[in-house]
Amino acid sequence: MTADQTDLWTVLVILGLTAITVLTRTLFFISSKPWHLPQWAQRGLQYAPIAALAAVIVPEIVMTHGAFIGHWQDARLFAVLAGAAWFFGRRGQGQAVLGTIVAGMLVYLPLHLLWGW
Amino acid sequence: MFFKSAFYRHPEFKVGALDSMAAAPGLAAWGLMMGVTMVNSGLSTFESLLMGAIVFAGSSQLAAIPLIAAGAPMWVVLATGFCVNLRFVVFSAHLRPYMMHLPLGQRLLTGYLTTDLSYVLFTRRYPQHGGSAAQLHAQQAYLAGNCGVNWVAWVSCTVIGVVLSAWVPTQWGLGFAGILALLGILFSLATSPLRWVSAGVAGAAAVAAYALPLKLNIMLAIAVAVALCLLLQASQRAAPSVDEEVL
Numbered sequence: 001m002t003a004d005q006t007d008l009w010t011v012l013v014i015l016g017l018t019a020i021t022v023l024t025r026t027l028f029f030i031s032s033k034p035w036h037l038p039q040w041a042q043r044g045l046q047y048a049p050i051a052a053l054a055a056v057i058v059p060e061i062v063m064t065h066g067a068f069i070g071h072w073q074d075a076r077l078f079a080v081l082a083g084a085a086w087f088f089g090r091r092g093q094g095q096a097v098l099g100t101i102v103a104g105m106l107v108y109l110p111l112h113l114l115w116g117w
Numbered sequence: 118m119f120f121k122s123a124f125y126r127h128p129e130f131k132v133g134a135l136d137s138m139a140a141a142p143g144l145a146a147w148g149l150m151m152g153v154t155m156v157n158s159g160l161s162t163f164e165s166l167l168m169g170a171i172v173f174a175g176s177s178q179l180a181a182i183p184l185i186a187a188g189a190p191m192w193v194v195l196a197t198g199f200c201v202n203l204r205f206v207v208f209s210a211h212l213r214p215y216m217m218h219l220p221l222g223q224r225l226l227t228g229y230l231t232t233d234l235s236y237v238l239f240t241r242r243y244p245q246h247g248g249s250a251a252q253l254h255a256q257q258a259y260l261a262g263n264c265g266v267n268w269v270a271w272v273s274c275t276v277i278g279v280v281l282s283a284w285v286p287t288q289w290g291l292g293f294a295g296i297l298a299l300l301g302i303l304f305s306l307a308t309s310p311l312r313w314v315s316a317g318v319a320g321a322a323a324v325a326a327y328a329l330p331l332k333l334n335i336m337l338a339i340a341v342a343v344a345l346c347l348l349l350q351a352s353q354r355a356a357p358s359v360d361e362e363v364l
Binding site for chain 1: 146147150160161163164167168171172173174176177178179180181183185191194195197198199200201202203204205206207208209210212213216217221224225228229231289290291293294296297298299300301302303304305306307311312315316317318319320321322323324327328334335338339342343346347350
């Protein structure tokens with residue numbers, strides 16, 4: 001993708017994602033008829049969001065250019081530890097997500113920019 | 118919604134708006150970073166502004182951005198966004214009785230604007246649904262105020278992020294803040310041991326199957342993790358552990 005060129009495909013993807021936002025946020029109140037998901041799907045639903053997040057972020061943390069990093073001298077690993085320490089130190093209360101970002105970046109940026117990890 | 122005078126003149130509108138403002142600093146930082154991340158990942162200014170203004174779902178945007186940048190097929194991007202958004206399906210089941218008195222168009226608009234934050238705050242203020250017409254109206258006024266502040270904070274900070282992105286080079290690795298944000302959301306979803314299993318299995322499977330084309334490793338990882346958790350749940354029920362009996 002070249003800088004600042006808008007292409008139709010990306011715009012269509014963005015419109016599609018908007019439709020997904022509407023669909024997922026309103027799925028159970030679109031129809032006025034009573035209906036239910038199958039039991040197993042209802043139970044499965046509670047594990048899917050966290051699985052989706054983990055599947056997206058874990059490769060971004062432990063892989064570089066499609067290969068497992070295989071060593072510990074990587075700024076990302078320490079950033080994740082710092083973020084986790086903040087989140088669980090706060091027991092998920094208050095601005096825990098923001099704190100995870102800030103604590104993680106405070107570790108990540110010096111290690112990445114100054115130390116070169 | 119928030120542009121209706123019947124809502125913004127109602128006292129509950131202000132209560133909802135104030136509740137949302139208490140959380141606005143977090144939302145603002147997250148929106149700002151989103152703007153920078155979108156441009157730094159290769160989206161054009163127009164695409165970034167469009168996405169920031171209309172998709173209105175931070176986690177699915179963050180998940181979709183690397184896929185768009187990698188040129189993944191559209192169905193993979195949309196399916197990934199859908200899966201990341203699946204928690205909203207659960208919320209919509211919960212919110213259904215609060216919404217069904219509204220006409221379809223308003224239900225769709227209200228649902229679209231109700232993020233995680235508004236859902237949590239709304240159900241905290243109104244644990245019981247239903248009631249008289251006046252009570253239903255008060256609920257909607259609260260939600261309108263809450264979502265209104267949310268929307269304005271999110272969209273304006275995304276625009277600022279898009280503008281500032283020109284002075285923030287990608288080599289700094291600020292995009293990693295997006296991964297940390299998703300990590301924070303992941304932690305907040307990890308409320309049971311089996312959910313931790315789901316995250317661990319999905320993460321490992323996504324790395325192991327990384328070589329698959331079309332980012333199919335993500336879909337595979339979700340399917341494996343959910344199937345395994347359903348099996349573990351079924352076996353736990355068949356033979357309840359000592360812990361469960363104590364609890």
